[in-house]
Amino acid sequence: MYSEKVMDHFSNPRNVGEISDANAVGQVGNPKCGDIMKIYMKINDDTKVIEDVKFKTFGCGAAIATSSMATELVKGKTIDEALELTNQAVADALDGLPPIKMHCSNLAEEAVHAALADYYERHGMDTSEIPQCTGCCSSCSIEHEGGED
Amino acid sequence: MYSEKVMDHFSNPRNVGEISDANAVGQVGNPKCGDIMKIYMKINDDTKVIEDVKFKTFGCGAAIATSSMATELVKGKTIDEALELTNQAVADALDGLPPIKMHCSNLAEEAVHAALADYYERHGMDTSEIPQCTGCCSSCSIEHEGGED
């Protein structure tokens, strides 16, 4: 059901881990939904470039793969560029996700936003322009395919 | 579904035909139900022995086989003996009928009764002791097995 890219990023996720001296940390998701993503960034205060990024994810294969891909996509980007990251872009970069897994890519988008909001806050900046995670991706209620034994 | 005996009497029905000088004729059934049996008897007025018997039947395989068997069973019997003929006896003599076809054996029993009632009437005798056919066997409404394409 997953593309090869998804399986690659799931099997060999890039940027797993923590950054001890991160200056932007975001966590989204909710164990109830089965997805939590925590993202650490090291942002250059002058250039606003995201110089390093790491993640930890509790979630399904798609959640792990989108975490990995999202970190790859924002690494080396400026904050403004990173804010433009959409879940669709993450999914596209993975050659697509099964429809029922599209919401998993929200998780990555929202985690990036959360980390950047954290950075803004630490710097006393206005976070209102950053879309906020609701704690559980809105798509939690979508109907899913697949049966039960 | 039919026993070998049924198939034998269906394939080679005994006593098919008419008796031109019959002195007892009975017809039961109803084309609506899909079964009609007409029975002709030549009864010896002295001995009351049924010396000859013939039938014509419009009906299913079981109807034809029970007609054949019933005529065999009453041939050479006295009227009183013939009156004791039951549908169960006919069915037993055929090594049984499928449950859904048991009602077909009623037809034969009732035809015999009808012929004997005709004989009684011709002789001005009381027919009330002979169970009368209702025109359509009571079992017409039983539930049947088997499907539809």
Added chain:
Amino acid sequence: MRIYVDNAATTKMNAAVAEEMIPFMTEFYGNPSSIYLEGREAKRAVEKSREQVAKAISAEPKEIYFTGSGTEADNWAVRSAASAYSNKGKHIITSSVEHHAVLHTCQDLEKQGYEVTYLPVDEYGRVSVEDLRNSIRPDTILVSIMFANNEIGTIMPVKEIGAVCRENGVLFHTDAVQAIGMCEINVEELNIDMLSLTAHKFHGPKGAGALYVRQGVKLTPFITGGAQERGKRAATENVPGIVGLGKAIELAAENIPERQKKLSELRDYYIEKVLNKIPYSRLNGHPKDRLPGNANISFQFIEGEGMLLRLDMKGISASSGSACTSGSLDPSHVLLAIGLKHEEAHGSLRVSFDETNTKEQVDYIVDELADIIELLRNMSPLYED
């Protein structure tokens, strides 16, 4: 050697169909809901079949739902429309010659407070499009009219029916169980909103059917449980059955014009021969607008089961409109609907050909049939010769 001419009842599975199915019985046994290899293989096979079914009727794969039978598809279509649209109304229109899968379901709904109009048919078994138009009311929620009749083979004016339904904004379901592989079916052109089919009628497996549901039509689940079939039809998928259905419908849809030509020639040859040779016989159903393989002929003064049994003894497998064989004492509701008397309805023979049948077989059938009917008539109290 037996001669099987009861292809309207069921068909022999095509060897190519069995060949595709058997690996899914013996080797690829995964549950399509499972995410590991075996499950993904099974899932892929199910989705391939969905594409095959969709293609055969010019639908989209996501408009196809697998069922366990044509009967289930009919039940589902009618019951779902009834419940999903009950806020609009509770009136359903069907015909008096539908299969019991539709008729008995409608009768069931009548007990639940729905009102059903059973359109009459003409002497050939066709509903009148005018009748249909006049029967549609503001509270009509469903028209369910079969594509072609299983007993007498008459093909309904489906396109006109679809158009009337569309004009009036009423859902149109058609039981196309007998029509697959026999008639070209394009659900778009024909304005069909729901369509039932079953694999064993076109050389596929028994136990595998499908319901087409046009996108946008509300569908409530009939069998509830797991989330299979996008949450609409619960139960572990019958993967081999579904695989067989897909292959069978692909083959059935491939060469419809040739099949039509071949079967209708054989059918017409048979009909002419029988009507010429056997007195007091009449063709039931439409002379032209009928399923290419179907011939239904009534023989007066005899009852069908005896005829079938004797044909069987001669190696011929056919069917009758006789009550005695269909599980009910009443003769075929279809034959009565086209105006036959009870005793006529009892004595009819349905012969339904497939591509393996030959003229030689027809010759043999007609010869034997003539003898058998003669013999049974001589045994019948209704026949005076």
Added chain:
Amino acid sequence: MRIYVDNAATTKMNAAVAEEMIPFMTEFYGNPSSIYLEGREAKRAVEKSREQVAKAISAEPKEIYFTGSGTEADNWAVRSAASAYSNKGKHIITSSVEHHAVLHTCQDLEKQGYEVTYLPVDEYGRVSVEDLRNSIRPDTILVSIMFANNEIGTIMPVKEIGAVCRENGVLFHTDAVQAIGMCEINVEELNIDMLSLTAHKFHGPKGAGALYVRQGVKLTPFITGGAQERGKRAATENVPGIVGLGKAIELAAENIPERQKKLSELRDYYIEKVLNKIPYSRLNGHPKDRLPGNANISFQFIEGEGMLLRLDMKGISASSGSACTSGSLDPSHVLLAIGLKHEEAHGSLRVSFDETNTKEQVDYIVDELADIIELLRNMSPLYED
């Protein structure tokens, strides 16, 4: 080489079963409702299977009705009882750990005005017989409690439940889908009035199930149409499926004690090894009263799908209580019902053995599993090492 340990999801068809079925696909294709040779052969095969099914659960053949799945059997049982006994009342008792085939059907009935009590379960997943007794009311018409749970393997106190139902004159249906071939089932001794089963769970074909209905229990048709199954379940019979079901249940019922011994040894070996080797793991379900082949273990801090995918990459096919794989975002209702927290429920693994699995396979599974869980935990924001 793959290691398949998801036999609770579906099983590989037994070669002997396929061997009995295939002739009914390729050679004996008659419709059982037909009276000629081909039909009689098919009919005989269906009736033989009915005897095999009846024998396996100590019932009478006439008490067995074939369906297209276990789900259909569950739907039928619950819906038939609801409608046939609605004059007595509209209260149904079931458990919170039933399969969705029962649960969603009960929820459907709630919308139609029925009242349903969902009995809670203890930490092992068992209902309390006392609870049941206290829940029965004068208007209770059905108790539907599964024989054994498909996720955690817990076996319900069926005999006691049956006795309480009998005492109170309430119908008792049990979903025995997981129990066939694993538990001795005698519907008489256990006071079972209705029982559902499905062939693909015991090395039979997909698409073939059955419902046992004790003689005297009122049964209304669920799928309406033709008069098959004594007028109770319409549709042309899935003859090969039915034949396969019969053979499979015969084999499944043959050597239950040996199978129980063999599988429970393997299961206990696996459970002990996992709990010893992998920290933060716990067994779900009853330690003793569980299906011989079922082991369900939760691993904290991880989510199940990733575990399944990595197991799959190592050639191992197993299942999880994870939401992500079951088609719903909510984690297993069964794991929640026995008291797991959401995040615990997400990270559980169900392994279900059949007789072809070995200790060597278990050793391999546990080694790989330990590595995978270590790896996923190191990736998890919930795990602090």
